Amino acid sequence: MFDRVEAFYRPESVPEVLRLLQRSKGQARMVAGGTDLVVEGDRSVRFLIDLTRAGLTYIRSRDTTCVIGATTTLADLEESTAIHALAGGLLSRAAAACGSVQNRNLATLGGNLAHGSPAADMATPLLALDASVVVADGEGRHKMPLAEYFGRAWQNGASHALLIEVRVPMPPQNGRCGWSFQKFGRTEVDLSLVNAAAGLQLDARGRVKWARLALGAVAAAPFRALPVESLMAGREFDHSLLAEAGEEVMREVQPIADLRASEEFRRELSRVVAGRALEECAARAGCSL
Numbered sequence: 001m002f003d004r005v006e007a008f009y010r011p012e013s014v015p016e017v018l019r020l021l022q023r024s025k026g027q028a029r030m031v032a033g034g035t036d037l038v039v040e041g042d043r044s045v046r047f048l049i050d051l052t053r054a055g056l057t058y059i060r061s062r063d064t065t066c067v068i069g070a071t072t073t074l075a076d077l078e079e080s081t082a083i084h085a086l087a088g089g090l091l092s093r094a095a096a097a098c099g100s101v102q103n104r105n106l107a108t109l110g111g112n113l114a115h116g117s118p119a120a121d122m123a124t125p126l127l128a129l130d131a132s133v134v135v136a137d138g139e140g141r142h143k144m145p146l147a148e149y150f151g152r153a154w155q156n157g158a159s160h161a162l163l164i165e166v167r168v169p170m171p172p173q174n175g176r177c178g179w180s181f182q183k184f185g186r187t188e189v190d191l192s193l194v195n196a197a198a199g200l201q202l203d204a205r206g207r208v209k210w211a212r213l214a215l216g217a218v219a220a221a222p223f224r225a226l227p228v229e230s231l232m233a234g235r236e237f238d239h240s241l242l243a244e245a246g247e248e249v250m251r252e253v254q255p256i257a258d259l260r261a262s263e264e265f266r267r268e269l270s271r272v273v274a275g276r277a278l279e280e281c282a283a284r285a286g287c288s289l
Ligand SMILES: Cc1cc2nc3c(=O)[nH]c(=O)nc-3n(C[C@H](O)[C@H](O)[C@H](O)COP(=O)(O)OP(=O)(O)OC[C@H]3O[C@@H](n4cnc5c(N)ncnc54)[C@H](O)[C@@H]3O)c2cc1C
Pocket: 029, 030, 031, 032, 033, 034, 035, 036, 037, 038, 039, 051, 070, 071, 074, 097, 098, 099, 100, 103, 106, 107, 108, 109, 110, 111, 112, 113, 114, 115, 119, 120, 121, 122, 158, 159, 161, 162, 163, 164, 189, 190, 191, 192
C-alpha cells in the first residue's frame, strides 16, 4: 500500500523529525504505531518518518501535572501506576477500551489524537481532564488546550505539526470525586459509536459542586458538553437531574449517519452513554441512585 514510498526515516530526536518534515515539503507522513496510517493506505506518501525513536515515550508525574509523551503506547497507559493514580484511573480505563491487546501494544496516544477521528477514545477523557498539548513545527513549540488542537490542527492537517506531549493537570483530590469512561461500540474491539468521559464532585449533601462531561463520535470532533456541566452545578444528584442532563446531551450532539449507526440511534445512545458515565461518577463519589 506504500508502493510509492522512497524512504523510511528513523530520527532519534525532535529536531531531526522537524528537519525531515521541512525537507519533505508536505510529502512525508509521520508514523508511530501505524495502526491508523496503515488502514488509511494513502498511496501518495513518498516519505515515512517513524517517531518511535525520537525520545517521546515517557510518563512523568509531577505535583501539579502529569506529562505523557506522544509515542507512549496505549498499553503503557493501561499499565502505568502513575496513570492508574490519576483521576481514579480514568485514562487507564479508556486506554484499555481501545481495540485488542495487539492494537494497544502498537497504538500510541499521539497517533490517537493526531489522526483526527471524532471517535478517538483517548480524546474524551483528556478533554474532561482539561488536558493541553505541546506541538512543534518550523516556527517552534506551541502549547494549546486539547479542544483548540482538535479545532485548529485537524483543520489544517494534523500531521504537519509534530505532537510532542500531552499535559494533564492533576484533578482535585479532596472531597467526594468520581470519574468515568463509557463507550458503546458494535463489539468489544470496535470503534465507538458513542463514547463519554465524565467527572463529578459532590458536597456532603449530595449536591454537584462541579461536573465535567465530554462526548465523542457524535460531532465533527470530540467536545465538552459545557451546557450540561452548567445545568448540573449546584443541583442535587438524583434521577430528575440525570434525565434533564440527558435531554440537554441530545440537544448538544450533532451525530452523523454512517454504516455503523443512524443519526437517531447515535443521538439516543449519547443520552444513555452520558447518563451511565455521570451515574458511575456519582457512585464512585459515594452516591448511588
Ligand atoms: C483493529 C483496530 C482497532 C482499533 N480500535 C480502536 C478503538 O477501540 N479506539 C480508538 O480510539 N482507536 C482504535 N483504533 C485506531 C488506532 O489504533 C488508534 O487511533 C491509535 O491510537 C493510533 O495510534 P498510532 O500510533 O497507531 O497512529 P499512526 O497510525 O502511526 O498515526 C495516525 C495518524 O497520526 C499521525 N501521527 C502519529 N503520531 C503523531 C505525532 N506524534 N504527531 C503528529 N502526527 C502524528 C500520523 O501521521 C497519522 O496521520 C483501532 C485501529 C485498529 C486497526
